[in-house]
Each structure stands twice: as structure tokens, then as C-alpha cells.
Amino acid sequence: VYSYRLSPDQVENLAPGADVQVRKIVEPREIEVEIDKRSERLVDVEAVLSVEIADAYRQVGRVRIEPPQVKLIGPIRRLQKIKSVRTDSLVLHDLRDAVDVQAGLRPPEGVRFEVSPVQVRVRIDVQELAENNIAEVPVQAHNTGGRSVQLDPSRVRVRVRGGAAIVGRLKP
Numbered sequence: 590v591y592s593y594r595l596s597p598d599q600v601e602n603l604a605p606g607a608d609v610q611v612r613k614i615v616e617p618r619e620i621e622v623e624i625d626k627r628s629e630r631l632v633d634v635e636a637v638l639s640v641e642i643a644d645a646y647r648q649v650g651r652v653r654i655e656p657p658q659v660k661l662i663g664p665i666r667r668l669q670k671i672k673s674v675r676t677d678s679l680v681l682h683d684l685r686d687a688v689d690v691q692a693g694l695r696p697p698e699g700v701r702f703e704v705s706p707v708q709v710r711v712r713i714d715v716q717e718l719a720e721n722n723i724a725e726v727p728v729q730a731h732n733t734g735g736r737s738v739q740l741d742p743s744r745v746r747v748r749v750r751g752g753a754a755i756v757g758r759l760k761p
Contacts, residue, residue: 629668633674634674634676677695
């Protein structure tokens with residue numbers, strides 16, 4: 590880290606031909622320049638979302654981000670402290686279908702970082718809500734410690750609710 594006290598004779602790039610001169614540096618009177626090694630690392634991507642699903646529909650599973658990690662390039666000391674980068678804000682209303690959109694990434698503020706890639710895909714599976722009763726579902730006992738266990742009842746009826754594509758494929 591280097592500190593430099595500024596003086597009027599250091600000011601350059603005045604408008605050519607203008608009768609202007611710098612008399613005093615008002616603020617800041619001193620600047621710090623930090624020089625660090627450049628490094629890179631993979632960091633997680635966090636989606637910044639506001640999602641509203643339409644009535645009678647359901648989000649199935651988690652929001653998927655592809656790729657889930659991106660390369661962040663910048664000063665090594667600052668890079669070590671960063672765990673993730675965020676997407677630009679996405680506001681999605683009245684969803685009735687699956688979403689597959691590109692979202693830009695916002696590098697951390699305060700230091701110049703490069704991000705690669707600069708966009709990710711955000712996917713949300715939205716399906717119509719369904720409900721189904723499945724009869725004769727066998728009941729199984731786990732972790733019995735090798736003992737023989739008799740279950741009563743040995744079969745049950747189960748009501749499931751969720752995305753229509755998933756609920757429709759369920760078997761006892």
C-alpha cells in the first residue's frame with residue numbers, strides 16, 4: 590500500500606486551449622494505492638429472485654443455476670474473503686410454466702473483479718398442482734437391528750400433492 594500526497598502540479602488533462610489553472614487540491618489531499626497479486630478462484634452463484642407462482646401451480650424442486658460456480662479474478666487478499674457472487678435481480682410474477690432465463694452477474698463492489706462467464710442460466714420448474722390417492726402402498730421397516738418385525742397394516746393408502754408431471758408418474 591502506497592500513500593501519495595496530491596499537489597496542483599500533478600493535475601493533468603485540462604481542456605486544451607482553456608485558460609484554467611489548478612490552484613489547490615481540495616479533497617482528497619492524499620490517496621492510497623494498493624497493489625496486490627492477481628489471482629482467480631471459483632465462487633458460488635446466488636440467484637437474487639422474487640418469484641410468485643400462479644394459483645393451482647407449484648414450484649418443483651430447487652432453483653437451478655448453470656453453472657453453479659463462476660471464476661472470479663482479482664486481488665488475492667480481497668478474493669480470499671469472497672464466497673459468492675449474485676445475479677442481477679429477477680422479478681417473476683404469475684408463473685404457470687417452467688422458467689429458463691439468462692441472468693447477468695454482479696461482481697463484488699469496491700474492487701475491480703472480473704467474472705467469467707458474465708451470465709448464468711436460471712431455471713425454475715413450475716408445474717400444475719395435482720393431488721392423487723395411491724392405494725396399496727407397501728410399508729417397510731428400516732434399521733430393525735436384524736430383528737424380524739411384523740407390520741400392521743402392511744399396506745396403506747397415501748395422498749400425495751405436487752407437480753402434475755411428478756405425481757402422475759408415482760407408483761405404489
